[in-house]
Each structure stands twice: as C-alpha cells, then as structure tokens.
Amino acid sequence: MSFATLSFTLVFVAISVGLSIWLRLGVQRDVVIAAVRATIQLVIVGYILKFVFQAHNVLFILAMIALIVCVATWNARSRARHISGIGWRIGLSLLVTEVVTQALLLGLHIIPFQPRYVISLSGMIVGNAMVASGVLLNRLQGEVANKQSEIETVLALGGSPRQAIYPHLKQAIRAGLIPTIDSTKTTGLVQLPGTMSGLIIAGASPVQAVRYQLMILFCILAGSAIASILLGFLAYPRLFNHYEQLVYEEGVQSGRR
Amino acid sequence: MDMHAIEFANVSLCVGGDTLLRKVDGRVPKGRIVALIGPSGSGKSTLLSLCNLMRTPTSGEVFVEGREVRTWPVRKLRQKVAMVFQSPTMFPGTVADNLSFGLHLHGLSLSNPAGLLEDVGLNSSLLDKRAEDLSGGQKQRVALGRTLAMQPDILLLDEVTSALDVHAKLEVERTILSLHESRGTSMLWVTHDLAQARRIADIIFFMDAGELVEVRDDAAAFFEQPQSAPAQRFLATMREGDGVE
Ligand SMILES: Nc1ncnc2c1ncn2[C@@H]1O[C@H](COP(=O)(O)OP(=O)(O)O)[C@@H](O)[C@H]1O
Ligand SMILES: [Mg+2]
Numbered sequence: 009m010s011f012a013t014l015s016f017t018l019v020f021v022a023i024s025v026g027l028s029i030w031l032r033l034g035v036q037r038d039v040v041i042a043a044v045r046a047t048i049q050l051v052i053v054g055y056i057l058k059f060v061f062q063a064h065n066v067l068f069i070l071a072m073i074a075l076i077v078c079v080a081t082w083n084a085r086s087r088a089r090h091i092s093g094i095g096w097r098i099g100l101s102l103l104v105t106e107v108v109t110q111a112l113l114l115g116l117h118i119i120p121f122q123p124r125y126v127i128s129l130s131g132m133i134v135g136n137a138m139v140a141s142g143v144l145l146n147r148l149q150g151e152v153a154n155k156q157s158e159i160e161t162v163l164a165l166g167g168s169p170r171q172a173i174y175p176h177l178k179q180a181i182r183a184g185l186i187p188t189i190d191s192t193k194t195t196g197l198v199q200l201p202g203t204m205s206g207l208i209i210a211g212a213s214p215v216q217a218v219r220y221q222l223m224i225l226f227c228i229l230a231g232s233a234i235a236s237i238l239l240g241f242l243a244y245p246r247l248f249n250h251y252e253q254l255v256y257e258e259g260v261q262s263g264r265r
Numbered sequence: 266m267d268m269h270a271i272e273f274a275n276v277s278l279c280v281g282g283d284t285l286l287r288k289v290d291g292r293v294p295k296g297r298i299v300a301l302i303g304p305s306g307s308g309k310s311t312l313l314s315l316c317n318l319m320r321t322p323t324s325g326e327v328f329v330e331g332r333e334v335r336t337w338p339v340r341k342l343r344q345k346v347a348m349v350f351q352s353p354t355m356f357p358g359t360v361a362d363n364l365s366f367g368l369h370l371h372g373l374s375l376s377n378p379a380g381l382l383e384d385v386g387l388n389s390s391l392l393d394k395r396a397e398d399l400s401g402g403q404k405q406r407v408a409l410g411r412t413l414a415m416q417p418d419i420l421l422l423d424e425v426t427s428a429l430d431v432h433a434k435l436e437v438e439r440t441i442l443s444l445h446e447s448r449g450t451s452m453l454w455v456t457h458d459l460a461q462a463r464r465i466a467d468i469i470f471f472m473d474a475g476e477l478v479e480v481r482d483d484a485a486a487f488f489e490q491p492q493s494a495p496a497q498r499f500l501a502t503m504r505e506g507d508g509v510e
Contacts, residue, residue: 161354164319165367165415166343251318252339 018043061123069123073130077102080138088145091246098141101239105137105231106130118223129227132203136188136228137235144184144236145243151176152247152256159254169248177240184236192225201225268331270295270419270451271316271346273477276325278311285311286322289477291470293419295330296449300462300484303472304499309455310351312472313421316453317346329419344371347417351424351455353408355396360387363396363407367415375414385410386436402429406437413444420444422454426461434458438465459503463488471496 021043028036060068081099088094110126112118119125152159155176162172195201200208203224207217249255271293278286286308293299301309314320315327318334327334329346347367356366364382365375375381379389385406391399396407405428412420422441426434442465444450453470456462462469462484469487471479473495481487491497 157350157352157354158356160319161350161356162370164317164343164348164350165370165411166340166347167367167370168340171370251321251335253319253321 057124057127060127064123069126072123072127073106076127076130076134077106080134084138084141084145087142088149088243090149091145091243093246094145094243097242097246098145098239101141101235101242102134102137104238105235106134108234109133109227109231113227129224132224133227133231137231140184140188140232140236141239143187144180144240147183148177148180148240148243148247151180152254156254156256163252163254169245169252172254173244173247177244181236181240184240185232188229188232192229195221195225268295269293269328270297270330271453272328272331273312273315274326274328276312276315276322276327278308278315278320278475279323285475286315287475289325291477291480293451293453294468295451296445297467298445298452298454298465299468299470300466301453301455301470301472302457302459302462302499305457307472308475309472310423311475312477313348313423313453313455316419316421317343317348319348344415345417346419346421347412347415348421349405349409349412349423349425351427353401353404355399355404355407358396359392360394360396360399360407361392364392364410364414367411381410381414382407384413384440386433386440402433405429406433409437409441413440416448418448418450420450420452420454422452422456424455424457427457434461441465459488459500471499473499 021039024039025036028034028039056072060072077099080102081095084098084102085095088098110130113129114121114126119129152173159172159176163169196204201221201224204214204217204221207220208214247255269292273289273291276286276289277284289312301312303309311320315322316329316334318337318339321335329337329342334342356363360382361378364378368375378392382389382392387403387406387410391403396404399407405425409425420441425441426437429437438461441452441454445452454465456465466484467482469479469481469484470477471481471487471491471493473493479487479491479493479496481492487496488500491500
C-alpha cells in the first residue's frame with residue numbers, strides 16, 4: 009500500500025469527525041488526536057522495525073524487547089499508583105513472562121530466532137500480559153477496600169497476611185485472566201483475530217494463518233497467566249506493613265467503621 | 266516486679282490532622298476486668314486496636330505482659346491478645362467452619378464445637394447452618410466463640426453484647442465471666458451498657474475525646490461519684506436516656 013492510498017483512508021477519520029460534530033458527541037478532538045497519534049507511532053515503529061529486521065543484530069532485538077516491557081510496565085503501573093513499589097514488580101513479572109514464553113517458543117523450535125518472529129510475538133504476549141496485570145491490580149485494590157473487615161478479622165485471629173489475602177488474591181487473579189480466556193473461547197466466531205486477518209490480507213493461506221493464530225492465542229493465555237500469578241504474589245505483601253496491618257490510602261481509611 | 270496484662274504509656278495516635286488518642290496512661294492488671302466506657306467516637310475501639318497491634322500508636326508505648334507490642338512476634342501476640350470486633354464478620358461456610366477458623370489458621374482443630382457453641386448460648390443444632398444466614402446477635406456469639414476457641418490470655422471485647430436481647434446478653438456475659446473465673450483471662454471490655462459495666466468491672470476506664478480522663482478501682486464508686494466533669498456529664502445524659510426508654 010502506498011502513502012497515497014493510505015491517505016485515502018483519512019476519509020474514515022473524516023467520517024468519524026463529521027458524525028461527532030453533527031451529533032455533538034464532543035469527541036472530534038479525541039478522534040483527531042487518536043488518529044494523529046496512531047499514525048505517528050505506527051509509522052515510527054514501522055521504520056524502526058524495518059531497521060531492526062535488516063540489521064539482524066541481537067542487541068537491537070533485546071533493546072526492542074526492553075522497550076516493549078518498559079512501556080507496558082509504565083502503562084500497567086498507572087492502575088496501581090497507591091501501591092508503593094509496584095513499578096519494578098510489574099516490570100519483573102512482565103520480563104519473566106517474556107523470557108519464559110520466548111524460551112519455550114525458541115527452545116522447542118516453534119519459531120526461528122528471527123527478529124520479525126521474536127519481536128512481534130513479544131509485543132502481543134507482553135501487551136496482553138499488561139492488560140491482565142492492570143485488571144489484576146485494579147481488582148486487588150477493590151477487593152481490599154470491600155473485604156477490609158474480613159482481612160482484618162483474619163489478622164486479628166493471628167493469621168498471616170497471606171492467609172488473610174489469599175481468597176481475595178485468587179479472585180483478583182481470576183479477574184485478570186477471564187477476559188483472555190473468554191476471548192480465546194469465542195475467537196473466530198465473532199471476529200477474525202488480528203494476526204490471522206493480517207496474514208490473510210498479506211496473502212497467506214487461511215489454513216497457515218490459523219496455525220499461527222492458535223500459537224499466538226496459546227502464548228497469550230500462558231503469558232497472561234504467568235504474569236498475573238507472579239504479579240499477584242509479588243504485589244500482595246505491599247498491602248501490609250511491617251506489623252502485619254493492612255495499609256490503605258487515607259481516603260479509604262477515614263471511612264472505617 | 267508487678268507485671269500488668271496491658272499497660273499504656275503516654276500513648277497518642279494521630280491520623281491525618283485528627284488526634285484520635287491523646288496521652289493515654291493506664292494499666293490493665295493481670296486477671297482483672299477493665300470496663301472501658303465513654304461517648305461514642307471517644308476512641309474506645311481505637312485504644313483496643315493498639316493492644317493487639319492492629320494499629321500502631323504515633324507516639325508512646327503499649328506493653329503486653331511487660332513487653333512493648335512492637336517487639337512481640339505479631340502472630341503470637343494476636344493469639345495471646347484476642348479481639349472480638351464491634352461488628353462481627355462471618356467467613357463463607359458453616360457455623361462450625363467459623364468456630365474453628367482461628368484455630369485452622371494455626372494448623373489446629375477444634376475438639377468440641379458443639380460445646381463451644383453452647384457456651385456462647387447457641388443451640389448446637391446451628392453448627393451446620395451457613396454462617397451468613399444467622400441473625401446479627403447469633404453472628405456476634407459465633408464470633409465470640411471463634412475467639413474464645415483460641416484460648417487467649419487477654420481478651421479485648423468491643424461492645425460484644427450490644428446487638429443482643431436481654432436474655433442473650435446475660436448468657437454471653439455469664440460465659441465470658443466464667444472464662445474469666447476458670448482461666449484468669451485479663452479483659453479490656455468496651456461497653457455502652459452502664460449496668461453491664463457495673464456488673465462485670467473490677468476497674469473502670471472512662472474516655473472522652475481521645476483522652477482517658479478517669480480510672481477508678483471501684484466501679485460502684487465511679488457510678489455514685491464520678492470525679493471528672495466529662496464523666497459526670499456522660500452519666501447524666503445516659504441516665505436521661507434510660508428514663509426516656
Ligand atoms: N482510620 C481513621 N481515620 C480517621 N479517623 C478515624 C479512624 N478510625 C477512627 N476514626 C475516628 O476516631 C474517633 C474514635 O473512633 P472509635 O475509636 O471508633 O470511637 P468509639 O469506639 O469510642 O466509638 C471517631 O471520631 C472516628 O471517626
Ligand atoms: Mg467503637
């Protein structure tokens with residue numbers, strides 16, 4: 009596709025903007041910003057990837073992966089500003105997820121060690137793990153706010169923070185995984201997943217495209233599970249202090265019984 | 266040296282800009298029952314929560330059996346100094362599950378759940394009922410049983426009979442007192458029932474606006490002749506309340 013052809017697709021942006029103005033939805037500014045950001049980000053990423061693919065240098069691959077993990081960490085962290093020291097815990101769990109999945113993919117020769125495989129898969133696996141981590145952290149904080157009296161009753165009976173949080177941690181981990189599991193269940197029925205659509209448009213046979221898609225779905229499932237379980241266990245001790253008291257933000261605390 | 270069950274030494278607690286407790290000094294002697302009374306919001310529950318380290322004072326020290334609470338192994342402290350909360354929390358499962366919940370946390374099991382349930386004035390036929398389905402007063406008694414099962418040396422009670430009818434209240438009171446007789450359990454017992462305070466207390470602590478303003482060794486004398494102005498006002502309004510009822 010040429011730039012000229014691509015520029016025709018601005019018609020779609022114009023339609024969205026036009027509708028927004030006509031119906032006074034007030035989102036025209038956001039639509040334009042979103043379109044501009046997507047264009048700039050993807051064009052830059054396209055050129056970077058082209059460069060990295062051609063250079064075929066391991067260092068560049070590692071740098072790309074580091075960038076992916078950092079951006080994902082930064083993004084998921086915004087879900088849990090109240091939990092102190094959460095940043096590196098998110099980073100570590102995403103990194104472990106990345107290393108484990110790539111080790112299996114490469115070790116079992118499922119994919120060749122080529123930047124276009126490694127980097128694209130890393131992006132998808134880490135991106136989905138990031139979403140699962142965000143949901144996990146969100147839910148964990150919600151559970152703590154709602155189940156405060158249960159947690160404190162366990163602590164008051166001499167239970168450990170782990171005993172106190174475990175049922176709620178389990179709920180949070182489940183919440184992080186359910187969207188991935190559900191979308192895996194219905195995949196192909198409602199919409200064709202992105203990878204498959206891309207491959208088919210690029211001319212691959214649907215049968216081949218399906219194989220890649222399945223591999224990716226399974227990686228995403230495993231990646232989200234590894235990331236949210238690991239992060240759950242790294243994160244929960246931050247909810248308690250040295251004296252095994254539940255710590256909460258000021259706002260929540262003043263609403264105590 | 267005379268060791269106290271609990272000792273507060275110049276304890277203050279501030280949260281945000283509020284002072285919840287101000288320079289509290291007081292002692293719960295071993296094997297005695299201290300009734301902690303005062304207007305609602307005066308800091309009674311807060312003071313209780315310092316004794317098993319559910320909260321930490323901003324300044325001052327709290328000693329349990331002569332040892333500062335922050336130097337105790339936390340879980341051991343909370344087994345020794347057990348608390349029954351003002352509003353009982355039931356865990357998913359049956360009444361029996363809830364009674365043995367505390368012991369299970371420590372890898373122990375409850376030998377006689379039916380006996381324990383009867384001790385807190387509930388029929389043992391309730392054992393297999395779902396705990397969520399109980400009435401408020403029944404839940405309060407299950408929560409008490411769950412804590413008594415831990416056989417604590419020191420008991421912190423926070424208005425544990427306020428949701429009970431007169432009959433149940435007296436029954437639970439009797440259970441707690443007989444535990445006190447048989448095991449010599451020391452108690453810090455928050456109550457807003459003055460008649461109850463009179464029945465159970467060896468010592469009265471009266472709190473007002475975060476301060477422990479009056480400590481009396483003779484409960485009857487406190488009710489006859491409160492010394493501090495806040496206590497006089499408090500007793501007067503409580504009596505008016507009784508008159509209206
Ligand atoms: N975590 C907290 N943050 C701010 N204020 C609190 C907190 N906990 C309790 N308070 C306030 O401290 C005061 C004392 O509360 P409490 O000890 O529960 O009183 P009491 O048990 O005597 O009724 C109340 O005004 C209450 O609103
Ligand atoms: Mg209270």
